[in-house]
Amino acid sequence: MENRNSSATIVFTPSGIRGARKKKGTTILEAAQKFSVDLNSICGARGRCSKCQVELTFGEFNKLNIRSKETSVSERNETELIYRTKFHLSEERRLGCQTKILGDLVVDVPEDSQIHKQIIKKETNLRDFSLNTSVKAFYVQVSEPQLDSLESDFERLKISLKDDWNIQGVTCSVRILKDLQEKLRRGNWGITVLLYYKENTVPEIVDIHSGYSEIPAFGVAIDLGSTSIAATLCDLNSGKIVGSMGIMNPQIRYGEDVMSRVSYCMMEEKGLATLNNSIIQGINELTRKIAEKHEIKLDSVFEIVFVANPIMHHLLLGIDPKELGQAPFPLALSDSLTIKSKDIGIILNPESYVYTVPCIGGHVGADAASVLIAEQPQKLKDTTTLLIDIGTNAEILLARGEEIFACSCPTGPALEGGTNFSRSKSSTWRY
Numbered sequence: 001m002e003n004r005n006s007s008a009t010i011v012f013t014p015s016g017i018r019g020a021r022k023k024k025g026t027t028i029l030e031a032a033q034k035f036s037v038d039l040n041s042i043c044g045a046r047g048r049c050s051k052c053q054v055e056l057t058f059g060e061f062n063k064l065n066i067r068s069k070e071t072s073v074s075e076r077n078e079t080e081l082i083y084r085t086k087f088h089l090s091e092e093r094r095l096g097c098q099t100k101i102l103g104d105l106v107v108d109v110p111e112d113s114q115i116h117k118q119i120i121k122k123e124t125n126l127r128d129f130s131l132n133t134s135v136k137a138f139y140v141q142v143s144e145p146q147l148d149s150l151e152s153d154f155e156r157l158k159i160s161l162k163d164d165w166n167i168q169g170v171t172c173s174v175r176i177l178k179d180l181q182e183k184l185r186r187g188n189w190g191i192t193v194l195l196y197y198k199e200n201t202v203p204e205i206v207d208i209h210s211g212y213s214e215i216p217a218f219g220v221a222i223d224l225g226s227t228s229i230a231a232t233l234c235d236l237n238s239g240k241i242v243g244s245m246g247i248m249n250p251q252i253r254y255g256e257d258v259m260s261r262v263s264y265c266m267m268e269e270k271g272l273a274t275l276n277n278s279i280i281q282g283i284n285e286l287t288r289k290i291a292e293k294h295e296i297k298l299d300s301v302f303e304i305v306f307v308a309n310p311i312m313h314h315l316l317l318g319i320d321p322k323e324l325g326q327a328p329f330p331l332a333l334s335d336s337l338t339i340k341s342k343d344i345g346i347i348l349n350p351e352s353y354v355y356t357v358p359c360i361g362g363h364v365g366a367d368a369a370s371v372l373i374a375e376q377p378q379k380l381k382d383t384t385t386l387l388i389d390i391g392t393n394a395e396i397l398l399a400r401g402e403e404i405f406a407c408s409c410p411t412g413p414a415l416e417g418g419t420n421f422s423r424s425k426s427s428t429w430r431y
């Protein structure tokens, strides 16, 4: 039988506020109010406003020294069941004012339940560069089919691309092929094709429009940090930056730093899948929001480029990062990777690609590599340059001419707007 007098610990994310209660059975909202956690409520806990929604996180949290279990909360009561069935309260959400704490618990307060939402500002400054994007549009006039010729529509399209643009061989998916014949005829045999260029292979047709068309084509550059995710939306036709946006990394509820997340993967049976789903959902939410803000269809986004530290890079791709948690810290992959976005669950144009920038070494990732690409310290002859990127991890690069040294170290999430979860016992709230 449950001992209602024993103590339970509750940790709120993303704030990192931690508290211990002497009596079990009070609600999550009551605990949040007691510990000054930013959880909304406008109906006075009467179960009317649904502003107090929270998401529970289960698993072993070594760093927090607690195990958060499904049995650590009361079952859904009548009010919550009504919200579930009539007002579509999602499976993973609970009403904080109706859910009682029965044991140690990690609770995430989603952005829409926070009164004072965190603003993640990630502006982008553009340098001079020459535009050479991975997608390019070409208009061609394709010859009409003849009774005495066996060439298919796709064959004749390839011949036109070779004759008019010197493009040797192209591929396309069945999805594009399904539309090809109708679009050729509708455009009176004129067609605009959008090609995606990958290394070491022929270009791929990723979109087709009847006749001459200026196909809108956008790309998203993502800096996938341990604490925050920054997205920059770019027009691939003009090279202009359309806008930038950031969100907190939703994985923060599973651990504030990358080593806590490696530990979560190792301790939990479905830890890797949970962290992978969490980051993919976060990226999909961010790309949807930035596209909506600038009135751009996600269908017009053909490429998404990622820089990340090695552990975030592996979690994005669903690769177990446990080897990065112990010496000699080998990466599963250090080269760049180009794969279809849909293969890892990213929702953009169905033909779009993910490109991951190469990592440098065990704990020096693509984020550090991209700093080198942007700053090019090797061009500053006879000058010693120190480049420091302080996030939840810090990467330090020391360059003198062609000789460049790189290293990294953990710094904590304070400079990214996070909070240290691992407060000492003496600073734990109690009531």
Ligand code: FES
Pocket (backbone or CB within 6 Å): 029, 040, 041, 042, 043, 044, 045, 046, 047, 048, 049, 050, 051, 052, 095, 096, 097, 098
């Ligand atoms: S506080 Fe209004 S429904 Fe929970």
